[in-house]
Amino acid sequence: MTILEARALAKSFGPVTAVHEVGLEIGPGEIVGLLGPNGAGKSTTLHMLLGLITPDSGSIRMFDLELDRHRTEVLSRINFAASYVDLPGVLQVREVLDVFARLYGVRDPRSRVGELIELLDLGPLRRRRVMELSSGQRTRVQLAKALVNEPSLLILDEPTANLDPDAGDRIRNLLVRLSEESGRAMLITSHNMQEVERMCDRIHFMSAGRIVASGSAAELADVYGAESLEEVFLKVARS
């Protein structure tokens, strides 16, 4: 079964073509990276896959179902984390996770919340209100929320952007472990090239709304005659 198959996605905002003819495929357990300079169209692509905005044209299938015809079923099997999505600030961490567990119809919300608190090292923060957390702490709550329904596809917009090097490393290891152990597929955007090299099986580079290069980190370095993904990025972005 293909987890995600998007074909010829396009989206414009007035005169701005944010995404043009973008196609993506993700299989079970794959971690795919979407890279590109600011304004390249990465978040717009993710938001179309999440059903938050409607593409002008193109098609999106997940789990062999068309998103626009099977929205509820598809969305119940995916989840999303991004630092720009607000969580209810007046609630405690454990309450936020409990609310989302119930929204997703998790069978035993209490034990799932306990698992997530342990998985994301949130024990000491569990009774703190979200509005009182640092941005890095909030990022870990976002990730816990994104795992609440044990999604088959996890969509992460810059998942470690606010984390210190130690917390970032722990989260990267956790995400790789989740994909290896449970076959969870992931689509991530990141401006951290080392992170992408470490985590992603395949990478798509976007520039001005289009995918301009695809492959593994090693394949892209080879094609562009570069020593690292960072060098590939600079070559692609400046070409």
Ligand SMILES: Nc1ncnc2c1ncn2[C@@H]1O[C@H](COP(=O)(O)OP(=O)(O)OP(=O)(O)O)[C@@H](O)[C@H]1O
């Ligand atoms: N709601 C919107 N209304 C108008 N223009 C938008 C809107 N959302 C995005 N855009 C434009 O679409 C283009 C792509 O933006 P997008 O947020 O997808 O880029 P991105 O690759 O995620 O960038 P970044 O790395 O800075 O997060 C940009 O030119 C942006 O200004």
